[in-house]
Amino acid sequence: MKWTELCIYTTNEAIEPISNIIHEAGASGVVIEDRQDLEKERESIYGEIYDLNPDDYPEEGVRLKAYLPVNSFLGETVTEIKQAINNLLLYDIDIGLNKITLSEVNEEEWATAWKKYYKPAKISERITITPTWEDYQPVSTDELIIELDPGMAFGTGTHPTTVLSIQALERFIEKDDTVLDVGCGSGVLSVASVLLGAEQVFAYDLDEVAIQSTKLNVKVNKVDGKVKVKQNNLLDHIDETADIIVSNILAEIILRFEKDAFERLKPGGVFITSGIIQKKKRDVKDGLEKAGFDILEINQMEDWISIIAQKPEESR
């Protein structure tokens, strides 16, 4: 089959909304080439070291590559993508250069294009994420290892929004907790929750590709007995109660279910939100407080914010 490679030149802030647009348009897989990845300190506090080739990155900003099958709808799909990206300006999202180019590639090229960027990474005190195809040897005996094949779903585990979520899970999960993972993507947060002690996890995503990817990754990590995966819109019609709800999703989407999250949490339960850009921090925080939450922490990594909120004990 022939594929078209769509290259979008944009900003770091627009990566997530544009990735969503691309997925919704039916593209399978997004490659993110962010100049900042080259320029930032490569050795993190956890000591992982990446090997990046500057030739793979744009001269400035971010280049997103997506792959669309060449068919009779291609022209319309590209027009819809362009329109949806322009609409991001209405949400005050900086779309930068917003240059879009198209070129034809063959199947093998795109199927493996993103894999070269994905290496084992220690992303919190206890958790290391490694692609399923790497032969990773643990450095210490208490290291928890997540093997991940994100396939076409969001979530290699190394995106700052995911790292913030995992670091929060590591601090707040207690043994035998029940966790709801809303917008599970590759399932990385569900797997992390079980490894950190959760007794059961309910993983939800709207996207069928994400559901399949989560099912695969919970199996690969041998936690499928503890993770129930379901295609669902946020927490609509969900009646499980949880100690922790984690959701790494856009601010606009978090705002839609803050009340439902409050209802589904046990008193004292914790809502870990991530995927929030700076400009939306206040909206999400205000919404959480309005829903009845106390704000425990606001954390930041690069341009991304994670807000951790607690349902008060006395709301029992």
Ligand SMILES: C[S@@+](CC[C@H](N)C(=O)[O-])C[C@H]1O[C@@H](n2cnc3c(N)ncnc32)[C@H](O)[C@@H]1O
């Ligand atoms: C940024 S990804 C996070 C993936 C993963 N949890 C992680 O941290 O790497 C957000 C996920 O939310 C899902 N999503 C978006 N809108 C949703 C909705 N209304 N209900 C459920 N899932 C949704 C997307 O399909 C995507 O998989």
